[in-house]
Amino acid sequence: MSRKITLLLLLLLAYAALAAQGEFDIRAFSDSTKYGWQDWRDRVAYRDDILERQQLLQMYEMEASPIRTTIIKSLLIPGLGQMDSNAGTKGSILLGSELLALGTAYLFWDRSQYYYHKYQQATQVEEIESYYNAAQNPRQYSLLFLGLGAVIWGYNVFDVIQTTDDYNVEVWQEIMDKYARKKVTLGPQGIGVRF
């Protein structure tokens, strides 16, 4: 019984394979005109074009700044993403401003803490008041500079997106310019000269 079933299945498979072969149209498959190519030369030219584009894309990927990386860098160290995107001056200014703002904030905070500690130890009414006032002003300046640092940091993150984008456009433009200037090309078809 099982032999009969096996045989029947084999016959069915053989028939399906034959039927499929019959339906496959090799001419339609190899018809290059459906892609707009008139003959094999067009096809080769198209392939060369794709290869060249791939090459340009590879060059672009090597030279371009990945936007995610530059954002992370700028999030960690303000200005670093800009430096990576060939905007060293802007990056240095942002980093310098951030350090200056945070440094000033720390100095004011330190001075405030000095007087605040004295305030906490004071037992005389006048001293309590004067030390509290002496601690409060630098604390406010410290917070202001900290806020300024936050503004610079926020701007830096916003700016790195724009800067990286501009840089990548420039990189692509340069690659395209170089490609356009390249007059002699070496391909599978031999040496090509562009006039």
Place this chain on the structure above:
Amino acid sequence: MKPRSIALLLIITLLLASCGLKRTNPLDPIGNTEIQTPQTVSNLIIYGVSPAGADNKYVDLRWDANSSLTTDGYFVYRGLGYSASYAVVDTVFTNSCYHGSEPWHQVLPGIYWYKVSAFKDIYNDEGLYLGRLEGRLSEARPVVVPN
């Protein structure tokens, strides 16, 4: 950067800047409204000075007594000039000081300026001692201790 974002960041900055310091000193009368600040000592007078040639030099100081609600005692300060720094030379619990009566009192011939301040021992609700809060210093009074 959009103007709205800049405005938001500025508002955050101003909010941060407006945050005041906490008044954590337990003796701070502004931070702890239950504390009564000792009154400033008034009508400080030099009641008497040792005469010239006396072996034991002294200065007798008197002032108006403060309410016992705000004052437990007084600190007596002495300086060598009106604007000089003053140091506590005695602690008394009445409204007078006979400076020169104790062996540690050093009263030598010269010109001195005296100030007095009141103090109050502060306890919290549970009766825990927080410290001694001192009020404002009185006006300075000069005295010449003769040789």
